[in-house]
Amino acid sequence: MTKPFKRLLLTGAAGGLGKILRDRIKPWADVVRLSDIGDMGEAREGEEIVQCDLADKAAVFKLLEGVDAVLHFGGISTENTFENIMAANIAGTYNLYEAVHKHGVKRVIFASSNHTIGYYKTTDYIDADSPMRPDSLYGVSKCFGESLSRYYYDRAGIETVCLRIGSSFPEPVNPRMLVTWFSYDDLLESLRVSLFTPRVGHTILFGASANPASWWDNSKAAHLGFKPKDSSTRFAANFPDTGAYPPKDDVATIYQGGGFLMSGPQYKD
Ligand SMILES: NC(=O)C1=CN([C@@H]2O[C@H](COP(=O)(O)OP(=O)(O)OC[C@H]3O[C@@H](n4cnc5c(N)ncnc54)[C@H](O)[C@@H]3O)[C@@H](O)[C@H]2O)C=CC1
Numbered sequence: 001m002t003k004p005f006k007r008l009l010l011t012g013a014a015g016g017l018g019k020i021l022r023d024r025i026k027p028w029a030d031v032v033r034l035s036d037i038g039d040m041g042e043a044r045e046g047e048e049i050v051q052c053d054l055a056d057k058a059a060v061f062k063l064l065e066g067v068d069a070v071l072h073f074g075g076i077s078t079e080n081t082f083e084n085i086m087a088a089n090i091a092g093t094y095n096l097y098e099a100v101h102k103h104g105v106k107r108v109i110f111a112s113s114n115h116t117i118g119y120y121k122t123t124d125y126i127d128a129d130s131p132m133r134p135d136s137l138y139g140v141s142k143c144f145g146e147s148l149s150r151y152y153y154d155r156a157g158i159e160t161v162c163l164r165i166g167s168s169f170p171e172p173v174n175p176r177m178l179v180t181w182f183s184y185d186d187l188l189e190s191l192r193v194s195l196f197t198p199r200v201g202h203t204i205l206f207g208a209s210a211n212p213a214s215w216w217d218n219s220k221a222a223h224l225g226f227k228p229k230d231s232s233t234r235f236a237a238n239f240p241d242t243g244a245y246p247p248k249d250d251v252a253t254i255y256q257g258g259g260f261l262m263s264g265p266q267y268k269d
Pocket residue numbers: 011012013014015016017018035036037038052053054055072073074075076077078087088092111112113114164165166167168169
């Protein structure tokens with residue numbers, strides 16, 4: 001049976017989410033090209049493995065050859081030095097889009113992050129038009145990726161869905177994740193609609209499951225028809241409400257970005 005794509009590229013294939021997606025995206029393409037700077041093991045049937053540093057422009061150019069669409073999950077995924085973030089996330093994402101453009105690739109799904117808006121408070125309810133408020137240099141790099149993809153859409157017509165992932169792990173591991181949790185099944189469904197909706201233009205989609213509480217309004221991405229099915233409700237008992245969350249004086253619980261507010265340099269007294 002013919003599959004929708006000939007060749008789908010997944011960057012970050014050796015990472016936590018890459019490993020989860022590796023088998024699950026196979027029904028979508030004849031060939032899944034897996035790429036990372038790290039070890040991805042042996043290529044299995046229907047796979048190609050290309051070890052590549054996103055900061056290496058020539059290597060990224062080759063990486064995009066023959067690719068129909070990209071799931072861009074590679075890069076540094078937590079706070080780090082500016083130099084490291086600059087190479088992997090800023091130069092890396094630029095290299096990717098330049099290669100996407102030169103090879104005529106039509107669509108990218110960019111693994112953005114809730115840390116683009118981490119300086120909103122946990123009492124705020126925001127949507128895709130709310131100004132970015134990154135909480136870390138990592139968050140700033142994801143804002144760069146979102147702006148860059150907007151530029152490549154306006155300038156070159158390359159479509160991107162910026163998926164602002166909340167917390168995509170097997171289950172919530174703290175009370176904050178009862179709000180930000182994004183199950184693997186819901187993640188996969190968000191990628192499916194992002195790849196297969198006929199026109200996405202440039203869309204920002206918040207990636208969270210149908211949790212009982214939410215900080216994010218996805219109405220601006222309604223054209224994707226994304227309907228999360230999971231909910232963190234079944235994990236709520238792991239975090240009994242003692243009235244202590246959110247404590248009024250704890251930066252990491254006042255702001256949506258949680259612990260990222262405490263990472264990296266602190267400039268305020
Ligand atoms: N897991 C989550 O809850 C969230 C993930 N994201 C984003 O989703 C993506 C995947 O996340 P995870 O799998 O959790 O992160 P991860 O850190 O496990 O995986 C990232 C992968 O990118 C690779 N990488 C790093 N620098 C690279 C470079 N210069 N060239 C090529 N590959 C490089 C790493 O080797 C790693 O395998 C990341 O972009 C992350 O920022 C965003 C929000 C939440």
